[in-house]
Amino acid sequence: MNESPRYRLTELLACVAASLLEDGSSAFVGTGFPIVAAMLAQRTHAPGLLIIFEAGGIGPQVPALPISVGDSRTYWRASAASSMHDVMSASQAGYVDYGFLGGAAMDRYGNVNTTVIGDWHHPRSRLPGSGGGCDVGSLVWRTIYLMRKQSTRTFVDQLDFLTTPGYLSGPGARERAGLPSGSGPYRVITQLGMYGFDEQTRRMKLLSLHPGVTVEQVQEASQFEIPVADALTVSPEPSDEQLRILRQIDPQGMVIGK
Amino acid sequence: MSDPVEFLGELIGWHDPDENRQWVRENKPRQMIDKRTTVSAAVREYVKPGSLLAIGGFGHIRIPMALIYEIIRQQVRDLTMIGKTAVHDIDLLIGGGCVSRVEVAYAFGHELRGLSACGRRAVESGRVQVTGEISNAGYQWRFLAAAMGVPFMPVRTMLGTETLTHSSARVIDDPWSGKPLCLLPACYPDVTLFHVHRCDKYGNAQIDGILVEDFELARASRRLIITTEKLVDHEEIERQPWRTAIPFYLPDAVIEVPFGAHPTEMPTQYYFDEEHIAHWMEVSKTDAGTRAYLDEYVFGVPDFEAYLEKIGGQERRKQLERLMDLRPKAEGGTA
DSSP: OOOOTTSOHHHHHHHHHHHTSOTTOEEEEOTTHHHHHHHHHHHTTOTTOEEEOTTSEESOOOOSOOSSTTSGGGGTTOSEEOBHHHHHHHHHTTOOOEEEEEOSEEOTTOOEEOSEEEOSSSEEEEOOOOTTHHHHHHHSSEEEEEESOOSTTTBOSSOSOOOBOSSTTSTTHHHHHTOOTTOEEEEEEESSEEEEEOTTTOOEEEEEEOTTOOHHHHHHTOSSOOOEEEEEEEOOOOOHHHHHHHHHHOTTOTTTTO | OOOOOOOOSOOOSOOOHHHHHHHHHHHOOOSOOOOBOOHHHHHHHHOOTTOEEEEOSBTTBSOOHHHHHHHHHTTOOSEEEEESSOOHHHHHHHHTTOEEEEEESSOSBOGGGOBOHHHHHHHHTTSSEEEEEOOHHHHHHHHHHHHHTOSEEEESSSTTSHHHHTSSOEEEEOTTTOOEEEEEEOOOOSEEEEEEEEEOTTOOEEOOSOOBTHHHHHHHOSEEEEEEEEEOOHHHHHHSGGGEEEOTTSOSEEEEOTTTTTTSBBTTTBOOOHHHHHHHHHHTTSHHHHHHHHIIIIITSSSHHHHHHHTTHHHHHHHHHHHHOOSOGGGTOOO
């Protein structure tokens, strides 16, 4: 895309992601980019956003960018500093609206690999594994993914390993497997655009393009075919106010500068 | 109905619940006994070659570093590690040649800081074997089952994934709803290491901040070694017993180790030593660099106190205390 000098691509993505989190909803937030987006939402349109961290932080006013999802900053001025059993159980019981994750590779049904590249027994590259990712993708109502490097290497036909469930093999597959009914991937945000999942086929489709990006670029950066929504939109550019807050949240550019 | 599935993960840490009850009956005294000892004696007594080892805290938070360095110093071999967001601890233990196997929920990464060169090199070369996959919630619910003395915990996570088929879980149909359900086998680590804020000589331990999964893990583990920032009188525990996360009949050994989580974070006390962690991540990119680091900070010092002097002692601690304190100046803080 054509990056405007007024803002960085990462700042645009943080704003697009933040806009999905409604005031009064609850969100389970993963390390890095998802934290930045959730903090931005909390400081703009969603002051009542309930942020939950997997290690037990519940409802913090996150003061500065946490380095870890267990960092003491994840329960700064929080309602509770609890435990993983508590917050994972809350997700399983239906209290968590959104899960906010990153991912290494994804297929057309929103299934994600963060475990290995190559064969599991003899991996070409060993990745960290599920962490809380598989739990979030299994248990929250709607999972949002932030993937900054969409390409034919990350949007793939066949995952090397299915770590975290999306819609598995298609319509009804999550429920057949025993995952909570009505849960699943909701949005995917990449450097090119934002995607949702078709109600009938459960396949990924393009909902909006970031400024300056074309449908052809989106398709070229994927092994699988990506249908385009009838009402294709263009993602709104960050406002000056959003940019100011983002630079406050991450002054060293630990996430935004990457 | 659940589909038939082949499970590839090896079952580790499981005991028949009656066998474990009997073990507890014979090995865990109910009296309040003075459990104070030293780091080297506790490691020698409880961390055996081949042990299944778990470490409390989370990632780079509240990690009992004195015990980890001592395991490397004593060259305890062939450990199987519980990879429950095991990050800095497992990376060093792998670098020290102590680990043969690991069950992975999250390992080989340092969250925002990047991937772990040392741990990944060991797995990709086959030096360390991955026995199976699991998720973070999956692990702590395995500990919950063990803590409750039941053989498994029914849950709704991991279903339909290869995280499940590469784990030691099983799938059955719920007799009431008829829906497929994941059964996680109880997991009893042979030994678990914790670093806590305050503890008395009997092992009554209090943790400030999030507990992560330490409540369940402390009750699941057969042996428990506790290092504490501060050894307190039993009367101090009695004054606020509701703060006790780990009661005395669980721990086997207690050692006072101030600044004992360095370079990881001790909630409310001191923040991550990012420079030190970055240094490890850089030098551990090669076997030679890993060896040089261990020579300097582990083998090159007799104990944890000498290590603390090496990394800057009290002066460094004060800097990390200031980073922890996010209160504005007007409220008596340093930010």
